[in-house]
Amino acid sequence: MIKQHAKPATFLLTVAPPSGRRPRQILGDLAKRCDGLEGPHRVTYHYEVGHIRPGRKTSTPVWIRDSAFVVVDSAELSETSPAYRVTWHNNERPVTEIVEFRNRLWWSIDTEKTAATFLGALAAGDPSAVGLLGGSLVPTGRRIAARDDLRGRIVNDNCINATISIQRGACNLLVIDDRVFIEDGEPVYVVWNDYIDPKLTSRASHELLRAMHGTDVDFGYDDLTNALTFGHLFAPVELEEAAALFPEAERNATIDVVGPRKFASDPLEVQTDAAFRKLLHLASVPRRLPKAAFEEMGRGVSKLREAAGASTALARARAIEDFLLWAEEFPWASCIRVEQLFLRHVINRIIADGLRRDSYTPFSKPVLTEEDEAGLAMVSSY
Numbered sequence: 001m002i003k004q005h006a007k008p009a010t011f012l013l014t015v016a017p018p019s020g021r022r023p024r025q026i027l028g029d030l031a032k033r034c035d036g037l038e039g040p041h042r043v044t045y046h047y048e049v050g051h052i053r054p055g056r057k058t059s060t061p062v063w064i065r066d067s068a069f070v071v072v073d074s075a076e077l078s079e080t081s082p083a084y085r086v087t088w089h090n091n092e093r094p095v096t097e098i099v100e101f102r103n104r105l106w107w108s109i110d111t112e113k114t115a116a117t118f119l120g121a122l123a124a125g126d127p128s129a130v131g132l133l134g135g136s137l138v139p140t141g142r143r144i145a146a147r148d149d150l151r152g153r154i155v156n157d158n159c160i161n162a163t164i165s166i167q168r169g170a171c172n173l174l175v176i177d178d179r180v181f182i183e184d185g186e187p188v189y190v191v192w193n194d195y196i197d198p199k200l201t202s203r204a205s206h207e208l209l210r211a212m213h214g215t216d217v218d219f220g221y222d223d224l225t226n227a228l229t230f231g232h233l234f235a236p237v238e239l240e241e242a243a244a245l246f247p248e249a250e251r252n253a254t255i256d257v258v259g260p261r262k263f264a265s266d267p268l269e270v271q272t273d274a275a276f277r278k279l280l281h282l283a284s285v286p287r288r289l290p291k292a293a294f295e296e297m298g299r300g301v302s303k304l305r306e307a308a309g310a311s312t313a314l315a316r317a318r319a320i321e322d323f324l325l326w327a328e329e330f331p332w333a334s335c336i337r338v339e340q341l342f343l344r345h346v347i348n349r350i351i352a353d354g355l356r357r358d359s360y361t362p363f364s365k366p367v368l369t370e371e372d373e374a375g376l377a378m379v380s381s382y
Contacts, residue, residue, distance in 0.1 A: 011193045011249035013242060015086050017184040018270045020225040020277070021135075023109045025093065026121050026128050040069035043170075044125030045137040046144065047162035050155040059155050063139040064147045065125075068163065070133075070170035072119070075101055077177045083259040084187055084236065089252050098187065099176070105263055106174050106181035118180040131221055132182055133169025137162060186265045187255050189239060190224065191246045192231030200341045211285045212338065228274035229346060232353065233267035268350055269313035272362045275346040276316040279323065280304060282339050293332040300326050317362035320347070 016022060044067045050059035083105055084098035097108040109118060109132070121129035127138045136158070147154075172183040196212065234242040236255040243249070283301045300323065307319035324343045327336050347363050354361035 011191050011246050013189060013191050013246060013249040013251045013253075014224075014227070015187050015253040015255055016190045016224040016228060017107060017187060018228075018265060018273065019184050020223060020228050020274055021132065021184075022222040022224055023107065023132060023182060024128055024221055025110050026113045026117055026126070039071045041072060041119050042123040043068050043070055043130060043133065043166055044123060045130050045133070045162060045166060046125075046139040047137065047158045048139075048141075049147075049150075049157050049159070051150055051152060052155060053152040056152070061141055061143065062150065063141055063144045064159070065144055066147070066159075066162075068166050070122075070166060072170055072173045072175055072180075074175040080106075080176060081259055083257075083263070085256040085258055086187055087254050087256065089254070097181075098184075099181065100259065100262065101174065101176070104183055105185055106176070107184050109180045109182055113179075115175045115178045115180050128221075132173075134162075134165035135223075136165060137169075185270075186261070186263050187236055188228075188265070188267055188270055189234040189236070189242050189255065190227045190231045191234070191242055191249050192227040194227075196226065196230060197345065200338065200345060211282050212342070225274055225278055228271055229278050230349070233271050235264070235267055236261075238267075266313075268354060268357075268359070268361050271346075271350055271353075272313045272317050272320070275343075275350075276307070276320055278346075279320060279339065279343065280308065282342060283323070283336070287335060289332065289335055293330075293335065296330065296332075297336070300330070314362050321363065 044065070046063040046065055049062055049064055051062040052059045080099040080101045082097070083100045086096040086098070088095070094110060094112045099106050099108075118129055122133075131138045174181045174183070200212065232242070232245070236257050239254070243251075280301075283297075283304060289297060303326075304319055304323050307316045310316055310319075320343060324340065324347075327333060327340050327343075330336060333340070350361050351363055
């Protein structure tokens with residue numbers, strides 16, 4: 001459901017992983033569907049195709065139900081080192097343990113459920129488990145069918161991409177003493193009021209509005225991408241500073257650092273990466289464009305995707321700036337007005353936070369318009 005606010009709502013101080021994907025609890029007990037912890041383990045998932053029915057010229061999105069097998073790595077608790085502990089204040093979510101293993105950080109998915117329950121949820125196609133392998137593996141539409149039942153022609157087939165997502169997602173899972181963990185980075189505090197400036201979605205299609213605000217589809221995890229992008233981020237050791245800047249914010253989680261901060265992250269870099277993911281999502285939204293504009297847009301998005309695998313946030317910041325410069329010279333610039341407004345907002349927000357911190361930001365210089373000049377001073381005052 002798209003959320004619109006006439007005025008900013010109450011600020012919430014919460015905890016998020018840098019990926020923006022915060023695992024939810026696994027509901028129910030599906031352990032009987034799991035044959036054991038050795039594997040390989042069945043995953044029931046969906047992928048989208050475009051289906052052109054006989055006698056039709058346009059395609060209809062259809063979700064194909066399929067299954068595959070994955071292998072999940074395991075480790076002993078003695079092989080890991082405690083790093084962080086996240087305590088949730090609503091008592092409905094169990095404590096999240098974050099440990100170090102093989103020079104990576106791993107977040108517990110649910111400390112109150114066994115690994116067999118999670119693996120059973122994968123086999124059953126439960127979004128709370130399958131969504132953690134990849135958001136594209138969870139159906140976002142009602143048209144679900146078996147591939148062999150479709151009559152007509154299939155276009156825009158995402159079968160191969162789904163297979164890659166499943167295997168890649170399985171590599172980010174780890175079973176430690178009968179509990180499932182997922183790889184992510186150092187947790188950060190996020191302060192956000194669930195408000196997005198309506199100007200950012202002006203002259204936008206319904207698809208872009210959904211992409212900007214999020215959908216009511218349950219991917220099986222809390223998607224905090226908007227909070228990371230539009231909110232204020234603080235390191236695990238900056239709780240007092242966050243509380244001082246937002247004294248009225250409702251706090252729903254606390255981070256305890258229980259080991260050396262070997263993987264300390266820069267909140268501004270975390271926000272830059274979140275903005276990059278959001279931009280890539282927005283720029284990939286289908287829209288009606290002249291053929292020449294469609295081809296040029298494809299080239300711009302392809303160039304942007306090249307930075308997705310870069311090892312530094314600085315590289316993605318440069319890609320964001322390059323995309324903004326390209327968008328401003330795009331002959332059909334009005335078609336990507338949302339992306340331009342979004343990027344100016346994000347860049348100015350990060351620069352303003354850098355000024356508050358008196359620290360370096362991944363962006364080289366402000367890209368202010370005359371309308372944004374006063375806004376920058378207001379943002380930096382938060």
